[in-house]
Amino acid sequence: MDFLVLGILAITPQQIVMYGIGILLIYLAIYKDFEPALLLPMGFGAILVNLPASGVLNQTLAGIGETHGIIQWLFEVGIEASEALPILLFIGIGAMIDFGPLLSNPKMFLFGAAAQFGIFFALSMATLLGFDLKDAASIGIIGAADGPTSILVSQILGSSYVGAIAVAAYSYMALVPIVQPIAIKLVTTKKERRIKMPYNPSSISKRTRILFPIIVTFIAGLVAPTSVALVGFLMFGNLIRECGVLNSLSDTAQNVLANLITLLLGITISFSMTADAFVKLDTLLIMCLGLVAFIFDTIGGVLFAKFLNLFLKEKINPMVGAAGISAFPMSARVIQKMGLKEDPTNHLLMHAVGANVSGQIGSVVAGGIILNLLTKML
Amino acid sequence: MTKEVYRKGYNMIDNFMLSLEIMWKGMAGIFFIIILITLIVMMLSKIPSQEKDNN
Numbered sequence: 322m323d324f325l326v327l328g329i330l331a332i333t334p335q336q337i338v339m340y341g342i343g344i345l346l347i348y349l350a351i352y353k354d355f356e357p358a359l360l361l362p363m364g365f366g367a368i369l370v371n372l373p374a375s376g377v378l379n380q381t382l383a384g385i386g387e388t389h390g391i392i393q394w395l396f397e398v399g400i401e402a403s404e405a406l407p408i409l410l411f412i413g414i415g416a417m418i419d420f421g422p423l424l425s426n427p428k429m430f431l432f433g434a435a436a437q438f439g440i441f442f443a444l445s446m447a448t449l450l451g452f453d454l455k456d457a458a459s460i461g462i463i464g465a466a467d468g469p470t471s472i473l474v475s476q477i478l479g480s481s482y483v484g485a486i487a488v489a490a491y492s493y494m495a496l497v498p499i500v501q502p503i504a505i506k507l508v509t510t511k512k513e514r515r516i517k518m519p520y521n522p523s524s525i526s527k528r529t530r531i532l533f534p535i536i537v538t539f540i541a542g543l544v545a546p547t548s549v550a551l552v553g554f555l556m557f558g559n560l561i562r563e564c565g566v567l568n569s570l571s572d573t574a575q576n577v578l579a580n581l582i583t584l585l586l587g588i589t590i591s592f593s594m595t596a597d598a599f600v601k602l603d604t605l606l607i608m609c610l611g612l613v614a615f616i617f618d619t620i621g622g623v624l625f626a627k628f629l630n631l632f633l634k635e636k637i638n639p640m641v642g643a644a645g646i647s648a649f650p651m652s653a654r655v656i657q658k659m660g661l662k663e664d665p666t667n668h669l670l671m672h673a674v675g676a677n678v679s680g681q682i683g684s685v686v687a688g689g690i691i692l693n694l695l696t697k698m699l
Numbered sequence: 700m701t702k703e704v705y706r707k708g709y710n711m712i713d714n715f716m717l718s719l720e721i722m723w724k725g726m727a728g729i730f731f732i733i734i735l736i737t738l739i740v741m742m743l744s745k746i747p748s749q750e751k752d753n754n
Contacts, residue, residue: 427740434726434733441722448714457718529743540735545728682736683729690728694721 331373335596342599343367346488355495358580359468359587363488366392366591367599378592395585396592400476400483406586407469407476408554413579414469414681415534415558416571418649422675424529425522429641429672431625433679436645437687438621439464443614444691450606454699456480458691460607463490464614465684466497466648470551472590474688478695484593485604489611497651500612501643502659504619509639513627514663516638520671530563541686547696548689555685619643622676637672644673647684653677 346364350357369377370392378390399406423429444461452460459475463486471490475483493500505514534556541552562571593599626642640659644652653673660669 424740424744427737427744430733430737430740431730434729437729438726441718441725445715445718445722448711448718451711454714454717454721457714458721523744525744528746529740532743533740536739537736540739541732544732544735679733683733686729686732687725690725691721693728694724698717698721 328373333596335600336371336373338600339367339371339594339596342594343371349492349495353495356468356491358583359491360488360495362584362587363491363591363594366588367594369588370591370595378595392589392592395589399585399589400472404473404476404550406582406589407473408550410469410579410582410586411551411554411685412558412561413574413582415555415560416562416574417579418555418559418562418678418681420530420533420559420678421525422522422671423678424525424533426520426672426675429675430679430682431629432622432642432645432676433681433683434645435625435642436618436622436676436680437464437683439614439616439618439646440687440691442617442621443610446613447606447610450610452603452606454695456482458695459483459486460610461614462486462688462691463493463607463611464618464646465687466490466494466615466618466646466652466680467684467688468494469586470647470684470688472586473551474691477692481598482593482603482607484590484595484599485607486611487590487593489608492608493611493615494648494651497615497646497648498655500615501619501646501652501655504616505623505640505643505659508620508623509627511663513639514659515667516636517664517667518635518638518641518669518672520668522671527563527565531560534560534563537682541682541689545686545689545693547692548686551685551688552682555681615646618646622646638667638669641669641672641676644676645680645683646677647680649677649681650674652680 343364346360349355350361374380377392379393380388382388440461443464444457447457447460455478459478459480462471462474468490472487475486538553538556542549558574561567561574622642622645623639626637626639630636640656644656646652656673657670660667
């Protein structure tokens with residue numbers, strides 16, 4: 322009857338650590354509401370792939386030969402071979418986003434660019450900690466505050482830290498309400514946080530809404546061709562939403578498709594959370610660098626707003642700059658809440674939403690540009 | 700300093716210097732694309748349209 326205890330005897334201390342991490346992720350998802358759609362499947366997947374001789378991974382069995390595991394197959398087909406899962410998710414994300422608040426207030430676009438600074442800052446810090454350029458860029462992209470972009474870029478660059486990067490990206494997105502207020506207060510005064518911004522949106526024609534995704538695809542695609550998969554699918558989803566003749570498809574993309582891909586993406590990415598790949602000092606460093614990326618994204622956006630204020634008659638509340646990160650809609654809500662806390666009559670939500678959806682574009686463009694630059698430099 | 704050195708990733712300082720190059724080129728690239736999009740959106744909003752909706 323030895324076979325009954327073979328599994329228990331084969332457990333390694335590193336695998337026990339991974340069970341703990343898996344349970345922690347499930348706890349954070351259920352009880353703290355931290356990105357539950359992703360962290361729960363990832364947490365459960367972390368347990369599945371770390372069971373000894375787990376059937377969800379390919380195994381070689383005596384007398385039978387190789388057997389195929391479902392999670393490994395999903396990873397090889399859906400992420401490794403084609404990056405299909407994160408890319409397809411962008412159709413759903415694009416269909417969910419209303420670019421109206423941004424199109425009616427175009428200067429908010431600029432914050433979607435400025436708040437990507439943390440990506441490059443973290444990239445530089447990672448090189449100083451000894452990571453090679455591909456891994457450093459993969460770690461930096463955690464600052465895109467966009468899980469699918471982080472997974473896609475780190476996978477294309479062949480980073481061995483995809484699991485840790487995905488966990489960091491989704492964890493910090495959930496921690497935006499804690500991280501951003503601290504970072505914002507570090508670089509703003511109370512007076513600056515109380516700046517009021519009147520909201521006078523211009524009306525947006527249907528033609529503009531339809532042309533917008535097509536134009537963005539052309540510009541991003543021609544300047545940074547590697548970003549086409551990211552930007553193109555995001556904008557394809559948005560075009561389905563805005564065209565007005567594909568409401569059923571738009572609804573499917575926003576709900577069924579996005580939910581299905583999210584469900585599979587979480588459990589699939591857990592393939593890269595096997596104990597030998599995850600239980601390392603590097604994982605801790607990556608978590609720290611991810612935090613640095615989020616903090617400097619926020620600081621980059623805020624400082625850029627303060628820079629613009631040097632030239633503007635109607636001042637911008639610098640907190641709005643912080644909403645230029647891609648974590649939508651959490652970041653916009655954080656800014657609104659902070660604005661109201663400083664002055665109960667100060668409503669910044671629509672400005673922040675504009676900056677926040679710009680961050681969606683900025684983050685995928687940043688992912689494409691990083692791929693572009695690295696493939697040319699390496 | 701040749702690209703060969705960077706490629707092999709032997710030297711932390713070389714990688715850091717290269718990361719600074721990625722930083723300025725990357726931020727410049729993002730701003731270039733975003734500003735271009737902003738200008739085109741501003742131009743689009745100047746073109747009169749019969750059909751309008753408010754956000």
